[in-house]
Amino acid sequence: MTPLDPLPHLAALSEAELLALLRTRVPTATPTHARRLLAAWFARPGVKTDQPKPVRRELHQACAELTRSDTLQIIEMSTDPDDGFVKYLLRSPDGAVHEAVQIPLQAEGCFSVCLSSQVGCAMGCVFCATGRLGLQRHLQAWEMVEAFRLVRLHAPGRVSGAVFMGQGEPLHNYDEVMRAAAAIAQPYTGRIAADAITISTVGLAPQLLRFAAEKRPYRLVVSLTSAVEERRAQLLPITQKHSLSELAAAMRAVHAATRQRLTVAWVVMAGVNTGDDEVAALQALFGDLPLRINLIDVNDARPDGFVRAEAEELAAFRDRLQVLRQPVVRRYSGGRQRHAACGMLAATRWGG
Ligand code: SF4
Structure with missing residues (x-):
């Protein structure tokens, strides 16, 4: 490099x-x-x-x-035949390889761009291929903006949103991600409304407090996946550093500062995190804090990896969640055939 x-x-x-x-x-x-x-x-x-x-x-x-104005090299673009998600494999000038994904939205002809914030990731979530890479380096803001620009250039319709949900934990690279988001939101460059920019995090509580103090206008998704301390600590090791109560307090601070209804992402794994204990723990942790709960099927390509819940288990979990009186949505995570779905990004080429 x-x-x-x-x-x-x-x-x-x-x-x-x-x-x-x-x-x-x-x-x-x-x-x-x-x-x-x-x-x-x-x-x-x-x-x-x-x-x-x-x-x-x-x-x-x-x-x-x-200033410099060099670009990223597109090594490969691969389209998922099932849902039209397009994965872009990108190479930085120093040789680092990372990904972005063009996501078709339900609105006719509109797209969103999923951006990486790091090469690899230090968080080590056990169900995630990126986590198994370890952290290679942070991406610089310009690399994220350039990934956005390149994907938009190739999109066959209007790009109306951006999500920092690719490789990496965005809040672990806070300054560069905020700089990139600001550039993408500029009316004469990225032209994406600030509230159409989403930042996903596993819950770095100090950075969430900073986000709240700075009143950042972007939408937040907190990848919770379990509200039971010991289980979450096994699935998302960051919980050993920042406890669930610390995370919940930081989420309350974000809500108080920005008034946004935070989205909680829940990666559903059969037989792991769909029980009554999870619903009770969610209730105890958040009470009446306004949330939106997104249920996402786990995407684990390993033969002995985590398995998706069958429809019956999922429906029973959704029913139990009704007691929280919060909106519960099943979120589609596409691009699975091209390893472009949530949890599958590992800078691999499709077809060798
Ligand atoms: S789920 Fe996100 S934070 Fe966790 S290892 Fe994967 S990329 Fe990192």
Whole structure:
């Protein structure tokens, strides 16, 4: 691997940051100049601006010297024949390989982009292929923004959302993920509404408190999967560091600061986390905190791995959850045939 260039990347700069850089070379640069350069870069190829020529030349030269604008290489795109999810295998300039997924939404012709935040992951959730890779490195903000841009470029319709649910624990790479989300939400670059950007976490309580204190406008999904301390500690080892009560307190703080109804993701594993004890523990932990519970089938490709619950077990669990009086949704996790589904991303090529 070659080290990444230390220059700031254009993809992850705000208008104010680019303007400050440009003004070190071109004192007459304006916010409009910075905005147009960013917008033109995002809409590549064929970067154009409509500035008068001498200014344009100066601005482009300053931009080229003060920032980097390289890209990721698409190694492979593979489409799941069942549901149209497209997995993108991407290579960074230093050789690191990671993934993004183009997700068809129910709204006709619309898509969302699932982004990785790290290469591998340090959290070690036992049902997740990424967790078995260990953490190789954090992705930089520009790599996430560039992954978003590339997937959007290939999408056959409008991209209306972005989710940080690919490889990695986004809040373990807090600063870079927030920088990437801000760039994706800029009206002249990513053009995604802030509340259509979702960040998923296994529950890093201190970072959730920071998210609350900073009143970040993005939607949060907390991957809970079990509300029974000992079981969750086995399934999601982060629980040994941040207890469920610490996590619940942090989620309350997020709700108090942002008023959003938090989504709880529940990876359903047959015979593991569908019992009465889970429902009682959920009730004790959260009481009347407004939640949305998303049930997601486990995706474990190992022959001896976790198994999906049959319809009967799932229906019984859903019935039991009614006592919480919170919306319960079964969320589809697609791309399974191409190992693009939740928990399956491991930077593997499809077909060798
Ligand atoms: S589920 Fe998420 S946090 Fe857990 S190991 Fe996989 S990528 Fe990391």
